[in-house]
Amino acid sequence: MTKIFLTGATGYIGGDALAVLTAKHPEFSYSALVRGAEKAEQVKAQYPAIEVVLGDLDDSALLERESAAADIVVHTADASDHVGAAKAIAKGLVAGHTKEKPGYWLHTGGTGILTFEDSDKNEFGNHSDKVYDDWDGVDELLTLPDHAFHRNVDQLVLGAGAKHADVLRTALVCPPTIYGRGRGPVSQRGRQVYELANVTLRLQKGPIIGAGQSIWNNVHVHDLSDVYALLVDAALAGRVDDGLWGPRAYYLTENGEHCWGELAQSTADAATNLGYLPEAKAEPIDLESAKRYAGFESLSWGMNSRGRSRRAGELLGWKPSRPSLVDELPEILRSEWQRLQK
Secondary structure: OOEEEEEOOOOHHHHHHHHHHHHHOOOOEEEEEEOOHHHHHHHHHHOOOOEEEEOOOOOHHHHHHHHHHOOEEEEOOOOOOOHHHHHHHHHHHHHOOOOOOOEEEEEEOOHHHHHHHHHHHOOOOOOOOOOEEOOOOHHHHHOOOOOOOOHHHHHHHHHHHHHOOOOEEEEEEEOOEEEOOOOOOOOOOOOHHHHHHHHHHHHOOEEEOOOOOOEEEEEEHHHHHHHHHHHHHHHHOOOOOOOOOOOOOEEEOOOOEEEHHHHHHHHHHHHHHOOOOOOOOEEEOOHHHHHHHHOOHHHHOOOOEOEEOOHHHHHHOOOOOOOOHHHHHHHHHHHHHHHHHO
8 A cells, every 4th residue: 555654734735735645545545744732633633544643843763764664755844944854754765665666755845946146136026037947947956056045955855866766766846936725624825925915904005025026936736736646646657757756856836927016916906806905005115014014925025936837747747727826816815804803
């Protein structure tokens, strides 16, 4: 029986991926890392057959043991930044697998890694023409500066995929801004756009950072989960297509892009149509004020992160089809309005 070990079952990405995988492959054995008894009960309530493993990302011995015992590890919990967890998962997968029965690691990165130029310049809200490509331009993604956000963990994953290719097959899934209602047992809410909607409702205007011209990719969470499911199917089939796994298996997972200033205005428009704002206005807000309302997420509203997702389509036949970000704004605003009423 195929066994999947998943981290982040109570999170937005991991919860939705778990929903898709259990629906598609109910015959699998699943174990899920969960921190705390209360959340464990929520997971068990939705998925009674899942083995809940109580622990956290700092418990390296536990991660090694679960990774060694699993056929496939789906890592979504703080995956892009927790160095210790990445090292433990790699060690466990290598120890528990052989050439005849390799282990698979579906790792979650993030396109915040593409914002390093804005960070280096300390500029926010300006337009950039730079667009990355995960197929023809994958070498550029594999050689980003060491100081880029998430890069240290990316290197661990890609390095493990190269060094232990005989027993370990890795895929680095790199999502941008994610939207849409999740189907997981606990968190069903994204971050960047949801915080933008929340701040719009609180300030009664859409917040714009700088000139509002920076651009970021986006993807619906259901489309993102399809990538994990397609990779699992490729693993089950034993596929070894060139670039499917290993040090070049870098998957940007986007289905379009948005300009942050225009999105702030679209959010204000949608909020006005719903009766939440008296008028549809979006105005500049200084970065420090934005951070007081939305913390780190507000930085992204002024940064560029642009790429083209081709690898998932070329190798997996991925065809994202869910509603666009702008189409989803009314639902996002309704959910944030309800949160503010509590």
